[in-house]
Amino acid sequence: MATGISKNILLVDDNPLFLKILSQAFTTAGFNCYTAASGTEALDRLHTFKPDVILSDYEMPGMNGLEFRLNVLQIDALKEIPFLFLTAHEDEGIMYTGLNLQAIDYVLKTTPFDVIVAKLNNLLHTVSKQREITEKEIRKTVAALNIKTVPATLPKLNGFEVDFWHRSYQNIPGGDFIDFIDTKSYLFIVIGDLMGKKWDAWFYTFTYLSYIRAAIRFSVITNDTTTLAGILQQINVVVCQDEGLTNILSSLSLVRIEKQTGKVIYSGAGDLPLLHYRPDTQELTQINSTGMLLGVLPDGFYTEQEIIMAPSDQLFIFTDGLIDISSGGRQKTDYRYFADQMAGYLQAGQSFTNIKDNLRQQAAGLTDDSSIIYIQKTNVHA
Amino acid sequence: MYMLKIINEHSEHIVAKVAITEANLNYSNHFKTELVSLLDSKRRAIWLDMEQVSYVDSSFLGSLVAGLKHALSAGNDMVLLKVQKDVHDLLKLIRLDKVFKIYTDEASATIAINKG
Numbered sequence: 069m070a071t072g073i074s075k076n077i078l079l080v081d082d083n084p085l086f087l088k089i090l091s092q093a094f095t096t097a098g099f100n101c102y103t104a105a106s107g108t109e110a111l112d113r114l115h116t117f118k119p120d121v122i123l124s125d126y127e128m129p130g131m132n133g134l135e136f137r138l139n140v141l142q143i144d145a146l147k148e149i150p151f152l153f154l155t156a157h158e159d160e161g162i163m164y165t166g167l168n169l170q171a172i173d174y175v176l177k178t179t180p181f182d183v184i185v186a187k188l189n190n191l192l193h194t195v196s197k198q199r200e201i202t203e204k205e206i207r208k209t210v211a212a213l214n215i216k217t218v219p220a221t222l223p224k225l226n227g228f229e230v231d232f233w234h235r236s237y238q239n240i241p242g243g244d245f246i247d248f249i250d251t252k253s254y255l256f257i258v259i260g261d262l263m264g265k266k267w268d269a270w271f272y273t274f275t276y277l278s279y280i281r282a283a284i285r286f287s288v289i290t291n292d293t294t295t296l297a298g299i300l301q302q303i304n305v306v307v308c309q310d311e312g313l314t315n316i317l318s319s320l321s322l323v324r325i326e327k328q329t330g331k332v333i334y335s336g337a338g339d340l341p342l343l344h345y346r347p348d349t350q351e352l353t354q355i356n357s358t359g360m361l362l363g364v365l366p367d368g369f370y371t372e373q374e375i376i377m378a379p380s381d382q383l384f385i386f387t388d389g390l391i392d393i394s395s396g397g398r399q400k401t402d403y404r405y406f407a408d409q410m411a412g413y414l415q416a417g418q419s420f421t422n423i424k425d426n427l428r429q430q431a432a433g434l435t436d437d438s439s440i441i442y443i444q445k446t447n448v449h450a
Numbered sequence: 451m452y453m454l455k456i457i458n459e460h461s462e463h464i465v466a467k468v469a470i471t472e473a474n475l476n477y478s479n480h481f482k483t484e485l486v487s488l489l490d491s492k493r494r495a496i497w498l499d500m501e502q503v504s505y506v507d508s509s510f511l512g513s514l515v516a517g518l519k520h521a522l523s524a525g526n527d528m529v530l531l532k533v534q535k536d537v538h539d540l541l542k543l544i545r546l547d548k549v550f551k552i553y554t555d556e557a558s559a560t561i562a563i564n565k566g
Binding site: 401403 | 452453469470471472474475476477479480482483504505506507508509511512515516519536537539540543544545546548549
């Protein structure tokens with residue numbers, strides 16, 4: 069029934085024997101079981117683990133099932149998790165109170181295990197279906213609005229090859245955004261990561277992208293007198309003053325390639341260091357920027373620098389989803405690990421197409437939006 | 451409080467432990483709410499003990515910065531203590547180490563802040 073659906077269950081009961089039997093029955097039925105012997109222990113477990121469903125005894129010493137439920141309901145991150153009570157006997161008063169606390173159902177402890185398992189499977193299937201329907205509706209709305217946070221086509225630029233790879237977390241458009249702004253004299257390459265949550269983040273990226281596009285266009289209209297660092301500072305000031313964006317922060321890497329000379333200028337706001345690969349020496353070096361995340365401080369300390377690229381040199385600009393790794397069941401952030409991995413691919417002569425394939429294969433383990441832009445210099449400019 | 455456990459209360463500041471190991475987007479919104487409500491109710495600086503936190507994602511970092519901005523706007527401060535190496539490395543990579551005051555523990559924070 070619920071094949072392919074995540075089935076992590078938290079069982080809470082003060083009776084160790086019942087907990088063990090229930091846990092074995094659910095494990096046999098394909099669930100991943102986590103157990104807690106009290107409401108307090110369960111709340112502790114919930115600090116580090118978010119189950120798909122909670123099945124809790126009602127009568128427990130200390131914090132009883134209702135009190136445990138009340139605690140769970142106060143936590144935004146947990147209150148939507150389906151919750152069922154287990155009771156030793158039918159008591160309409162208790163059931164009524166519990167159902168008022170948005171408990172989905174009651175299960176009598178005398179119910180045969182296969183019936184309890186079937187109930188849980190049905191429940192998870194319904195929840196999953198409902199989520200699918202909601203997301204489908206939102207996706208339809210997004211498609212109708214025809215607004216994108218990553219470009220549909222690659223820019224064409226004499227003397228350079230530009231490509232990118234982007235994957236949104238759980239296929240929900242989130243905080244990462246990419247843009248290529250092509251003007252008469254320059255190509256502007258934009259990549260950022262808005263520090264927010266799923267659909268919320270996706271919504272705010274449009275405001276950010278609008279400011280970024282406007283700032284760049286204005287700098288071009290006013291004859292390019294504004295430096296890249298100046299553009300970042302202008303965006304930052306507007307973001308800091310926009311009440312609608314209070315506490316919405318974003319990283320931003322901004323690269324400008326001058327079409328005639330091939331000169332590459334870079335400025336960054338709270339972004340990860342870029343990676344510059346030189347095939348002749350097989351060296352991969354880090355390029356750091358100085359600026360703060362957009363929206364943190366009114367003065368973001370932005371500076372800019374020229375990146376000297378020889379023919380065949382490659383430049384990689386990426387967001388933090390790529391440096392998250394899962395190790396021994398734990399999540400960690402490791403820039404060095406990603407840089408070493410990239411060095412391995414590049415020194416083995418892998419093309420960006422190969423690298424994208426590798427990233428795609430690793431993508432299942434990634435827990436955030438992940439984006440990378442690749443720029444290779446192909447010609448010598450005048 | 452669910453993610454913030456008060457360890458010590460002083461007249462000038464309180465020390466609160468961040469009781470999460472993987473600080474990701476599942477917790478960031480609620481954490482921000484708790485942090486802001488703690489700042490509003492205690493009306494003094496908050497020192498966050500980050501010892502338990504082994505991972506932070508960008509949305510959680512956003513909540514930390516939001517907390518800092520809220521503290522600063524009320525004339526208070528926010529300090530990070532016992533930040534694990536991986537988390538500290540990330541803060542440095544994206545220059546947030548220049549935004550937050552980060553100390554190894556409460557004793558060294560007390561010395562540094564009293565000096566300053």
